[in-house]
Structure formats: C-alpha cells, structure tokens
Amino acid sequence: MKDQMTAPKQTEEEKPSVKIVFFGDSITASNRNLLDPEDLGVGYVKIASNKLRLLYPDTDFCFVNRGVNGERTAELLQRVKRDVVDENPDYVVMEVGINDVWCRFSRGEEVTPETFRANYLSLVEHILGTGAVLFLIQPYALRMEDKQRFRPFLNRFNDIIREIAKEKDVTLVPVDEIFMGVTQDIDPAQFSTDGVHPTHRGCRYIADLLIKELKKCLGSGS
Numbered sequence: 630m631k632d633q634m635t636a637p638k639q640t641e642e643e644k645p646s647v648k649i650v651f652f653g654d655s656i657t658a659s660n661r662n663l664l665d666p667e668d669l670g671v672g673y674v675k676i677a678s679n680k681l682r683l684l685y686p687d688t689d690f691c692f693v694n695r696g697v698n699g700e701r702t703a704e705l706l707q708r709v710k711r712d713v714v715d716e717n718p719d720y721v722v723m724e725v726g727i728n729d730v731w732c733r734f735s736r737g738e739e740v741t742p743e744t745f746r747a748n749y750l751s752l753v754e755h756i757l758g759t760g761a762v763l764f765l766i767q768p769y770a771l772r773m774e775d776k777q778r779f780r781p782f783l784n785r786f787n788d789i790i791r792e793i794a795k796e797k798d799v800t801l802v803p804v805d806e807i808f809m810g811v812t813q814d815i816d817p818a819q820f821s822t823d824g825v826h827p828t829h830r831g832c833r834y835i836a837d838l839l840i841k842e843l844k845k846c847l848g849s850g851s
Contacts, residue, residue, distance in 0.1 A: 644687055645687070645688055645689065646690075646691065648690075648693065648717070649692050649718060650695060650713050650716050650720070651692070651721075651724075652723045652724070653695075653722075653724035653766070654698065654699065654701075654728055655696065655697075655700075656673070656696070656825070656826065657722075658672075658697055658698055659673070661674075669694045670694055670696065672827065672835075673832040673839070674836075676832055677836040677840055677843075684844075685847060695716075696724075700728060701725070701732060701740065701748075702726065702729055702740075702748035702752060703744075703748055705725050705752055706752060709752055710755070714756070718761045719761060720763075722763075722764045723752065723756065723763065723764070725749075725752070726783075726790065727768040727770065729786060730783050731779070731825075734779075753797055754797075762800075763797075764799070764800045764802060764839065765790060766839065767787055767790060767801060768783060768786065768787065769809075769825075770783050770805070771812055771821050772824070775824075779824075787805055802835075802842055804835055804838060807838065808820060808831075819831075
C-alpha cells in the first residue's frame, strides 16, 4: 500500500485556436508551392506568421496562404468560396488590385472603376459573410521604372477601396500611402526591385504594418 496518494497530472489548458487566411495575388503568394496547401511562401505571409507565433506563444495559429500569381479581383471572385469561405477562418487578410491596373499595360485589358468596385465589394461581402474579421492590404506601386504610369489608375482604385472599407467598417492597411512616404528619403529599390513585388525588406514592412492592426484584435501579446 502506498504511503500517499499520487497527485493526478495537471492537463495543460487547451490553447485558443486562431485561423488566418491570406488571400491575394503574387505579393501574397510569394513563391509558395501551389501543390502544398500548407506552404506559406517566403514573403510577408511567412514573416507575419513567424512573428505572430512569437508574440502569442499561447495561441494555436493556423495560417493559410491562398495567393496566386497574376490574379485580379475577377479571378479572386471565382475562388473566394473555395479558398476563403470554405476554410471557415477567424481572420482574413486580402491583398489585391495591382493586376487590375497592370493588365491595362501588359495585355491591353481595361478594368473600369465600376467593374473594380463591383468586384472588390463582392469579395468583401463574401468574406464578411463568414463572420471573419477582414483586413484589406492596399495595392501599391513605387516610384520606379515604368510603374509611374500606374499611378492615376491605382489612385482611383485605392479611392474605391477606402470608400468600401469605410462603408463596411473594415480595417485598411495603407501600404501604398506609407510606402509613398518612406520612399521620399529611402531608395524605393530597398522595398521593391520592380516597383511592385517586394524585397525581403518590403515584405517585412508589410508584415509589420499588418501585425500592428492584428494586435488590436489579438491583444498586445507576450
């Protein structure tokens, strides 16, 4: 007979789970392996996921990267149910819009402001319909090479995004505005080699801007 009872092992309290879906074009995809649904690529999604795990060690995160190169709002609409709605996320980060401008110059295909508004608004409404908290990352173009010609069209599309964000009470991460500011004193090539696709430093910048907004929902972290 034992002299004393052995105390039962204390079970570890279950960690809160949080699922974040990143939805967008090549800036989100960032060389992810499309054949591996768990691959996060090497860009801002990967950087943000690593930082969030460090900030919130007591949270069980599930990160999903659903970026696809070259896609516009129209293409995202075709897959929003499969890649976002069906994932049942807690948070969604959507980054799209630059290819709606770029296709005018690369393929001679015009996306009118009216079409862009309809597409973007539909995407936002589909995502909000899941009950997820949505964060919108502004499309951007830095002042270099041939991307200066994007500016009038990009400005109009970003005006539309701001209007939709305000109308739907959705957080907008103002990447274009902030990049325009910081590149007044820093060479834009530090953030992108072609004016659109971010360098590692550019990816870190986007990730930090996003995390600043996510922390308002997740708390201050450890």
